[in-house]
Amino acid sequence: METASNxxxxxxVSTAFKINGQFYDAISHIDLQVQHDEILAIVGESGCxxxxxxxxxxxxxxxxxxxxxxxxxxxxxxxxxxxxxxxNQFRGAKIGMIFQDPLSALNPLKRIEDQIxxxxxxxxxxxxxxxxxxxxxxxxxxxxxxxxxxARQFPHELSGGMRQRVIIAIAIACKPDLIIADEPTxxxxxxxxxxxxxxxxAIQKENHAGIILITHDLGVVAETADRVAVxxxxxxxxxxxxxxxxxxxxxxxxxxxLRSMPQRDNENDDLYVIDGNVPSLQKMPSTGDxxxxxxxxxxxxxxxxxxxxxxxxxxHEVRCTCYKHFKFPDEKGSVTA
Amino acid sequence: xxxxxxxxxxxxxxxxxxxxxxxxxxVRAVDGITFxxxxxxxxxxxxxxxxxxxxxxxxxxxLEKVTSGSILYKGVDITKKANRTKLDYNQDVQMxxxxxxxxxxxRKRIEDIIAEPLRNFEHLSxxxxxxxxxxxxxxxxxxxDALYKYPHQFSGGQRQRIGVARAVATNPKLIIADEPVxxxxxSVQAQVxxxxxxxxxxxxxSYLFISHDLGVVRHMCNNxxxxxxxxxxxxxTRDDIYNNPLHIYTKRLLAAIPETNVNQRMAHRASRxxxxxxxxxxxxxxxxxxxxxxxxxxxxPTHSVALPETIAKQLASQEGEVQA
Ligand SMILES: Nc1ncnc2c1ncn2[C@@H]1O[C@H](COP(=O)(O)OP(=O)(O)O)[C@@H](O)[C@H]1O
Ligand SMILES: Nc1ncnc2c1ncn2[C@@H]1O[C@H](COP(=O)(O)OP(=O)(O)O)[C@@H](O)[C@H]1O
Ligand code: SF4
Ligand SMILES: [Mg+2]
Ligand SMILES: [Mg+2]
Numbered sequence: 001m002e003t004a005s006n007x008x009x010x011x012x013v014s015t016a017f018k019i020n021g022q023f024y025d026a027i028s029h030i031d032l033q034v035q036h037d038e039i040l041a042i043v044g045e046s047g048c049x050x051x052x053x054x055x056x057x058x059x060x061x062x063x064x065x066x067x068x069x070x071x072x073x074x075x076x077x078x079x080x081x082x083x084x085x086x087x088n089q090f091r092g093a094k095i096g097m098i099f100q101d102p103l104s105a106l107n108p109l110k111r112i113e114d115q116i117x118x119x120x121x122x123x124x125x126x127x128x129x130x131x132x133x134x135x136x137x138x139x140x141x142x143x144x145x146x147x148x149x150x151a152r153q154f155p156h157e158l159s160g161g162m163r164q165r166v167i168i169a170i171a172i173a174c175k176p177d178l179i180i181a182d183e184p185t186x187x188x189x190x191x192x193x194x195x196x197x198x199x200x201x202a203i204q205k206e207n208h209a210g211i212i213l214i215t216h217d218l219g220v221v222a223e224t225a226d227r228v229a230v231x232x233x234x235x236x237x238x239x240x241x242x243x244x245x246x247x248x249x250x251x252x253x254x255x256x257x258l259r260s261m262p263q264r265d266n267e268n269d270d271l272y273v274i275d276g277n278v279p280s281l282q283k284m285p286s287t288g289d290x291x292x293x294x295x296x297x298x299x300x301x302x303x304x305x306x307x308x309x310x311x312x313x314x315x316h317e318v319r320c321t322c323y324k325h326f327k328f329p330d331e332k333g334s335v336t337a
Numbered sequence: 338x339x340x341x342x343x344x345x346x347x348x349x350x351x352x353x354x355x356x357x358x359x360x361x362x363x364v365r366a367v368d369g370i371t372f373x374x375x376x377x378x379x380x381x382x383x384x385x386x387x388x389x390x391x392x393x394x395x396x397x398x399x400l401e402k403v404t405s406g407s408i409l410y411k412g413v414d415i416t417k418k419a420n421r422t423k424l425d426y427n428q429d430v431q432m433x434x435x436x437x438x439x440x441x442x443x444r445k446r447i448e449d450i451i452a453e454p455l456r457n458f459e460h461l462s463x464x465x466x467x468x469x470x471x472x473x474x475x476x477x478x479x480x481x482d483a484l485y486k487y488p489h490q491f492s493g494g495q496r497q498r499i500g501v502a503r504a505v506a507t508n509p510k511l512i513i514a515d516e517p518v519x520x521x522x523x524s525v526q527a528q529v530x531x532x533x534x535x536x537x538x539x540x541x542x543s544y545l546f547i548s549h550d551l552g553v554v555r556h557m558c559n560n561x562x563x564x565x566x567x568x569x570x571x572x573x574t575r576d577d578i579y580n581n582p583l584h585i586y587t588k589r590l591l592a593a594i595p596e597t598n599v600n601q602r603m604a605h606r607a608s609r610x611x612x613x614x615x616x617x618x619x620x621x622x623x624x625x626x627x628x629x630x631x632x633x634x635x636x637x638p639t640h641s642v643a644l645p646e647t648i649a650k651q652l653a654s655q656e657g658e659v660q661a
Binding site: 045046160189190191192193194198216217218219220222223224242243246247256257260261262263264270271272273274277 | 385386492493522523524525526527528530531534535549550551552553555556589590592593594595596597598599600602605606609
């Protein structure tokens, strides 16, 4: 998967948090590539380490409380080697970030125009007029109907959907190559969500950016992503194109997630429930497969001790080989313990 | 007679301004809605945020002062406090909230949280009470060691199940569930929804299920009302709403549900944009001159839509042809 167009290359990255004086991995040995012109979705239940991966790429961790290893190669620079001052050259300019809660990301006391031009002050040398024009252009690009009016408004005067558009405008102000969007539509109505996702897609086309879209919502993934990485308990367990993941999911976790989604044809049935919970960092199993406890009917000897990624089709990788015989209890030929 | 009959319900909040704090205007959060909930069914109330769903739910449990209209429970108007007392209404009707952490007292142990409604309505001995709480925990799939823990010691899904256990403690006839799974992960959501269906099967409970998630509503609800700025724009069976939507607002909500079949996402997106275009351009056809929804007219025994009669009938017959 290492091709010339991979401008972000995450190699063997682990991030551990200090809890009661000891370090515990929140993400372990992540390998992931992002190309220009693609939306890569990262999906998994909450607590699987999605946000930790995002903040690790952004360099937002306090070095005394975290231990980060591996390499994040961004256009030839290893981000993990940068000091804070150098990181600031990348954040905002070459890497834009969109968080779930737009209100907390905006300054309540500043007009929208000032908040957008601020990023440009930092990273570009535009005149006042040029900046003003660019602000209006950006607001228009993210689908704000009356850019002139919105530019003069304060965050509390805007609806949740409009605020998220402003956040996107800030994130793309310097035409970053990479945009990381962490649950960008989770707090929004479906109608607004659809519009925001359209905006993200349009921007990605226009700027040839690569987007990492983090979400726990499989519907959002199915509708938006080009490629998908499924994360469980700090590890990537499966990755492939959206078609591969939704049409031929292989890993038991991917298949379990898809099964628990309300579908048109299961209106009257019980939904599938994944047994147990995502383990907390202190309780993360150090050997064996992390998902094994949640498919208790699979006998112990059927699990691999240390499952690794296998390519099942070009670009489609699955952790462990057990997917070949994995069945749900109600599927034909299932092994029950 | 239906279990609950809501008739022309209005809840307006006064807007006070100026030095004298005079009422200058009002927010018409709920502006004349009418629908019935049958015993043992799950009735879905759907709409974008701000459309008045929570206000409706709170009115039905008696937490909201109603401006006008009536809510009949077993034929008695419970908007009057005296009637609620007479009927033991607060025992029969319970509520589950979206945010279970803020609705559970953080300083109380789970045992006391679940027992509280029991203490208000039933006079059980200590042992009987504990047995009952354990039964309730079992119904929602939590272990006995939960008894002595506090809300913050549970995950979001577990807390939501505690909310369900508490709501069913008094054997209610009706539960208002306001976005009960909106904050939860898929698998946990599945668990809570399964529990809700299970206790419905076992105890014949009715739900007023409030949600903005049309995927979840399709899974849960037999009958559905679509709410838009304080009014209902369409009511019908699950089949009417999902397979034969007539109001543009309903169509727009349906079109916004993400398509989970990746092979159809381009087609789905095109049809969503087409619906959005109609919604933007044909406001005057679907809303009156003040931009408000028309009164509902019936187009079939189960299906009503807020449109002028001629347009409603015409749309219904067109859709009928498409279906045939
Ligand atoms: N600063 C931190 N200190 C300690 N543990 C943390 C910290 N941030 C996240 N965690 C833990 O790391 C795990 C992954 O969290 P997170 O990356 O937020 O997951 P997600 O975004 O997938 O929900 C969780 O168990 C979480 O509790
Ligand atoms: N206590 C209140 N005072 C004034 N306005 C309110 C109050 N509660 C709700 N509203 C307003 O009423 C409308 C409907 O709110 P709500 O019932 O919460 O909608 P929903 O649950 O559909 O999101 C909104 O415009 C909201 O701002
Ligand atoms: S080892 Fe294989 S079968 Fe066992 S949990 Fe992991 S992926 Fe599944
Ligand atoms: Mg997160
Ligand atoms: Mg609400």
